[in-house]
Amino acid sequence: MTVTGPKGFRAAGVAAGIKASGALDLALVVNDGPDQAAAGVFTRNVVKAAPVLWSQEVLRHKRLRAVVLNSGGANAATGPGGFQDTHATAEKVAELLEVGAIDVAVCSTGLIGERLPMPAVLAGVDAAVKGLDTTAESALAAASAVMTTDTKPKQTLQSGGGWSVGGFAKGAGMLAPNLATMLSVLTTDAAVDPDALDAALRAATRVTFDRLDVDGGTSTNDTVLVLASGASGITPGLDEFTDVLTAACMDLVQQLRADSEGVTKEVDVVVRGAASEQDAINVGRTVAEDNLVKTALFGSDPNWGRIAMAVGRAQAEIDPGTLSITINGVTLFAGGTTAADRSAADLSGRAVEIVIDLGIGSSEATIFTTDLSHAYVEENSAYSS
Amino acid sequence: MTVTGPKGFRAAGVAAGIKASGALDLALVVNDGPDQAAAGVFTRNVVKAAPVLWSQEVLRHKRLRAVVLNSGGANAATGPGGFQDTHATAEKVAELLEVGAIDVAVCSTGLIGERLPMPAVLAGVDAAVKGLDTTAESALAAASAVMTTDTKPKQTLQSGGGWSVGGFAKGAGMLAPNLATMLSVLTTDAAVDPDALDAALRAATRVTFDRLDVDGGTSTNDTVLVLASGASGITPGLDEFTDVLTAACMDLVQQLRADSEGVTKEVDVVVRGAASEQDAINVGRTVAEDNLVKTALFGSDPNWGRIAMAVGRAQAEIDPGTLSITINGVTLFAGGTTAADRSAADLSGRAVEIVIDLGIGSSEATIFTTDLSHAYVEENSAYSS
Numbered sequence A, B: 001m002t003v004t005g006p007k008g009f010r011a012a013g014v015a016a017g018i019k020a021s022g023a024l025d026l027a028l029v030v031n032d033g034p035d036q037a038a039a040g041v042f043t044r045n046v047v048k049a050a051p052v053l054w055s056q057e058v059l060r061h062k063r064l065r066a067v068v069l070n071s072g073g074a075n076a077a078t079g080p081g082g083f084q085d086t087h088a089t090a091e092k093v094a095e096l097l098e099v100g101a102i103d104v105a106v107c108s109t110g111l112i113g114e115r116l117p118m119p120a121v122l123a124g125v126d127a128a129v130k131g132l133d134t135t136a137e138s139a140l141a142a143a144s145a146v147m148t149t150d151t152k153p154k155q156t157l158q159s160g161g162g163w164s165v166g167g168f169a170k171g172a173g174m175l176a177p178n179l180a181t182m183l184s185v186l187t188t189d190a191a192v193d194p195d196a197l198d199a200a201l202r203a204a205t206r207v208t209f210d211r212l213d214v215d216g217g218t219s220t221n222d223t224v225l226v227l228a229s230g231a232s233g234i235t236p237g238l239d240e241f242t243d244v245l246t247a248a249c250m251d252l253v254q255q256l257r258a259d260s261e262g263v264t265k266e267v268d269v270v271v272r273g274a275a276s277e278q279d280a281i282n283v284g285r286t287v288a289e290d291n292l293v294k295t296a297l298f299g300s301d302p303n304w305g306r307i308a309m310a311v312g313r314a315q316a317e318i319d320p321g322t323l324s325i326t327i328n329g330v331t332l333f334a335g336g337t338t339a340a341d342r343s344a345a346d347l348s349g350r351a352v353e354i355v356i357d358l359g360i361g362s363s364e365a366t367i368f369t370t371d372l373s374h375a376y377v378e379e380n381s382a383y384s385s
Helices: A050-061 A079-097 A118-131 A136-145 A194-206 A238-258 A277-289 A291-298 A304-312 A374-382 B050-061 B079-097 B118-131 B136-145 B194-206 B238-258 B277-289 B291-298 B304-312 B374-382
Strands: A009-014 A026-031 A037-042 A066-070 A104-108 A154-159 A164-170 A183-188 A223-228 A266-274 A324-327 A330-334 A351-357 A363-370 B009-014 B026-031 B037-042 B066-070 B104-108 B154-159 B164-170 B183-188 B223-228 B266-274 B324-327 B330-334 B351-357 B363-370
Touching: A009 A118, A009 A136, A026 A118, A026 A136, A026 A183, A026 A223, A037 A050, A037 A194, A050 A079, A050 A104, A050 A223, A066 A079, A066 A118, A066 A136, A066 A183, A079 A104, A079 A118, A104 A223, A136 A154, A136 A164, A154 A238, A164 A238, A183 A238, A194 A223, A194 A238, A238 A266, A238 A363, A266 A277, A277 A291, A277 A304, A277 A351, A277 A363, A291 A304, A291 B374, A304 A324, A304 A330, A304 A351, A374 B291, A374 B374, B009 B118, B009 B136, B026 B118, B026 B136, B026 B183, B026 B223, B037 B050, B037 B194, B050 B079, B050 B104, B050 B223, B066 B079, B066 B118, B066 B136, B066 B183, B079 B104, B079 B118, B104 B223, B136 B154, B136 B164, B154 B238, B164 B238, B183 B238, B194 B223, B194 B238, B238 B266, B238 B363, B266 B277, B277 B291, B277 B304, B277 B351, B277 B363, B291 B304, B304 B324, B304 B330, B304 B351
Parallel strands: A066 A104, A183 A223, A266 A351, B066 B104, B183 B223, B266 B351
Antiparallel strands: A009 A026, A026 A066, A037 A223, A154 A164, A164 A183, A266 A363, A324 A330, A324 A351, B009 B026, B026 B066, B037 B223, B154 B164, B164 B183, B266 B363, B324 B330, B324 B351
8 A cells, every 4th residue: 555555545546548558547546534734846847737737726725635647648738728627627526526626636647738538537537536445456556547658656655653654656757857757646644734744845855856857857747746634643743754755755756767768777966065055956967967978877888077077067166176076986086187997987787876076065965867778769759758 | 171271271180099090180270370360269167178278378368370189088187197288289389380389279079087198199290290281181181180979070161252261170979058069270361350359259159159059068178269360461340250250150060960979850949039048048958958859859759848848947038828839830839739730840851940939028049959869879878988
């Protein structure tokens, strides 16, 4: 059990016929309370999908009874008609659950610029409400119904003391800064008031989802929602709750990276010694997004020269004389020149750690990324998504 | 004739043995005057190669007698020893030409982080000085000696009235904002004073080399130099000279793009209706560097949704409601929604024009880019460069 691991939640995943393949494509998560506190973070892309605009609006009142999600179409750049479709979906869920549409968030993922097949969506909502259950199978069906180019569902369950945080996520490409093109629903049976929930979610995503950067894309649909039922009757301290929520997010982020499009290397870009955390993030992202660095990683080539090039073009305080670059434990560049032959670093494995010490201050950040492989190009050139 | 097209210039290209392949790898361009005005623009990467540090320094006195260039090694991130190598190379050229080292600029290109084989370099300088000539063959040899992953030399010759601008360039990967990883030497027999030469060069590169963005990389070695001999005895107006110099730069930029690593599409990203030119540039670069856009182009897929996604994450004033996206003459997105079926845009050819109208102001800019192909990944993962 995952999204239904915490007490007070039911889920369902059905094949509504939105995807031509007949795969699962509509998920529903319902919070049976007693509380219905909720918080969310959304894409910073200016071009926001209709479901993002809707869900941002309904979250103003800081509570949700349900989240309905579909794959097979992003409902982005679809104009007023697309927004109407989102509204109709929320209305349908609300009607069947006997609540208001304002209590229902909507998430969509898939191709941008196409309208959803609404008869299929609404029939799918019907089927999903009927299929709602607390079982592990229903949680898995919900996690599977949001998949696009994902090859496997991503779920997590983290325990607190007598309460827990569960959830699922999807995302395989367009993974980037400021919410990695990705939908995630998190649940908890801790009793957390909406403002604390919001603070915890922002703290957790800031060091997890916000630091996953596979290809620099920032989707039109990124959404992370957390729903608190209070069903455990326990109110943990904010720090304690934030820690467990962060662990759940980090678990999902590692699963997202491991399953991202064409990945052959899972790469941690650790930036230390920065003048500020923002500098560390900027350097980490610039390196993580650099195609010359990424293709060298695909070739298992510890090409620190390309890393130095990327560091040097980042928006950050940089001094080439204090910079050092260490790959899988071997320092290859330090003091302005070569520190060891590149052959000393072994990149044959799947896990790679690049440590960039700017030697200026004491701030640090880690960005989670991948290599750039033939399979990434294949997947993203041969199929529209 | 190209770099030796303008009167007053000699060139040579020799195989010095820096490249293991035995290909041409050392070039020399000499200005025989009567003037020796010079100007240069350099990479904005903080990690600057030794030859960049050297050439920036010698250009302070606004004159150059010669430029010596090598491929087979970037001499970047090589510490004080690498700087010493650059200095020794300039000294050797100066000794043979009976001038000061301060009159000799140095450019290097190739792998970052390796010292140059100095005996080979110095012997190559000897051979190059002996081979200096005004012929088309010697100009071609110089243009060929700077090639790395380039498959062909890039040369240009543009006529003014009784004077001309010639030159060559190299560059195939790491092509990006703020001088596209690239070396270029331009020559003119117009009589232009150093300050006017500098102003003209900055104006020309701002709309040409600075707007070529193949992969977002910004090299440690980018250098564009212009040398004026005054041998025609004609002093054109600054605007007139700038126009011809810009035409020469644009010709080289188009050749660089056409020969960039793995290119199958030559793409103009035209951004109009921006609140400022910087906004237009930011949007154009974000789209040009987006791997999801680039792989879609490789797949000949007019996936405007990915373009809208990239526009929405650019640092610029954007309104999704006024944005329109036109691909090869067909407007696919306007007024917040689909304007035509994507199949209406034909991307089967090599040339692609993407027009993004932000619908906000009246500023515009064009970024020159390419697709992201299997061959790019192959070339950059299988070989260190």
